Amino acid sequence: MEGALELWLVTAACALGHYLWRGLGVALSGRIALNSELFNWVACVAYAMIAGLVMRIMIFPVGLLAQSEVVDRLVACMLALAVFYACRRNLLVSVSAGVTVLMLASWARTLG
Amino acid sequence: MVCVRGLKSLLNEEITVIKKDEGTAPGWRLGVRDAFGIPVAILAAGFIGYGSLAEEYGLSIAHSVFASVAIWALPGQLILIEMHSIGAAAIAIVLASTLSGARFLPMSMSLLPLIRDPRYGNATVYFAAQLISMIGWTMAMRRCPDLRSEERIPYLIGFQLTCIGTAAASVVAGHLLAGALPPLVRLGLVFLAPVYFLMILIGDLRTRLAAIAVICGAVAGPLLYVVNPQWSVVAAGIIGGTAAYLIQRKHGRRA
Incomplete structure (x- = not known):
């Protein structure tokens, strides 16, 4: 119960954190330049953080995903990317391809 | 930033289709209509994936809906439930999730001058800011110049409320699907969210600069996770991001 309450509070804090950026953007619009060095750095941190998390999930997943093979997950990702570029950057088609490949690969392993 | 180019090519087709309605329908209705189609499909995929993952982690539907509506940023939500x-630690989660939302600063800064109109007070403008998302920002930046000034904020609100409603419904669907389907399909659903992000990134x-940052983060993330799982997301962002920034600066000077 305590853990659940903490999660809700942490979630509310994350929401507040996100609103800080949105609200600050409103307050600052027209006052400071968009291409400041500080902002470039913050953007780098945000990109690196999401990329780091996604790669971590791919290589060291938690829970159900950990029951699939790391090779299968990486192959599925590469095929999804190939489909993305082959199909005029279609996000939906490429994501479906990646998911299907992982399911097929995991299913194939249960046969052998 | 993230995702904008791919979205633009996707959304272009939408825009040309609906352009004939301009000037007749009220802004909010145009917004709702623009949302139905590719934006709603993209969001549904992302949030079904999120809901499935949250179900797998034993989180409640109520929490997922709250997180989706209140944070309203999938990367920040993914960081929250993964960590x-x-x-x-709570402080690490809040720090990482908040930092991941930094893209909203330039987004709202650049959109605001376009949609501001003396007819709408500060309260409306700050409310609209909470609703901004990647897709909505991309759409509004392209659509608003063609709309009358007073129709722009209603357009954004109509579009974004449709998106948020879709997200909330999809997250519930994700939970229910993940709970009901056989393990192999559940595996696919849980894999949906990370693949979705990989494609977007x-x-x-x-x-x-963004490319170098993504590469540095992708290398730093798994490595730092081995060292310290708790702080790996924050550390990967700060170390990988700073490395990328310095590499680009050095390179830029030499060139």
């Missing part, structure tokens, strides 16, 4: 699932790198 929570490995038992990271790698598929839409606009600048060299």
Whole structure:
């Protein structure tokens, strides 16, 4: 119960954190330049953080995903990317391809 | 930033289709109509994936809906539930999730001058800011110049409320699907969210700086996780991001 309450509070804090950026953007619009060095750095941190998390999930997943093979997950990702570029950057088609490949690969392993 | 280019090519077709309605329908209705189609489909995929993952981590539907509506940013939500699932410290979670939302600063800064109109007070403008999302920002930046000034904020609100409603419904669907389907399909659903993000990240790198940052983060993330799972997301962002920034600066000077 305590853990659940903490999660809700942490979630509310994350929401507040996100609103800080949105609200600050409103307050600052027209006052400071968009291409400041500080902002470039913050953007780098945000990109690196999401990329780091996604790669971590791919290589060291938690829970159900950990029951699939790391090779299968990486192959599925590469095929999804190939489909993305082959199909005029279609996000939906490429994501479906990646998911299907992982399911097929995991299913194939249960046969052998 | 993230995702914008790919979205633009997707959304272009939408825009030409609906352009004939301009000037007749009220802004909010145009917004709702623009949302139905590709934006709603993209969001549904992302949030069904999120809901399935949250179900797998034993989180409640109520929490997922709250997180989706209140944070309203999938990367920040993914960071929240991933770090929570490995038992990271609250302060680390809030820091990482908040930092991941930094893209909203330039987004709202650049959109605001376009949509501001004296007819709408500060309260409306700050409310609209909460609703901004990647897709909504992309759409509004393209659509609003063609709309009358007083129709722009209603357009954004109509579009974004449709998106948020879709997200909330999809997250519930994700929970229910993940709970009901056989393990193999559940595996696919849980895999949906990370693949979705990978595509958005790698598929839409606009600048060299962003590309270097993604590579540095992708290397740093798993490595730092081995060292310290709790702080790995924050550390990967700060170390990988700073490395990328310095590499680009050095390179830029030499060139």
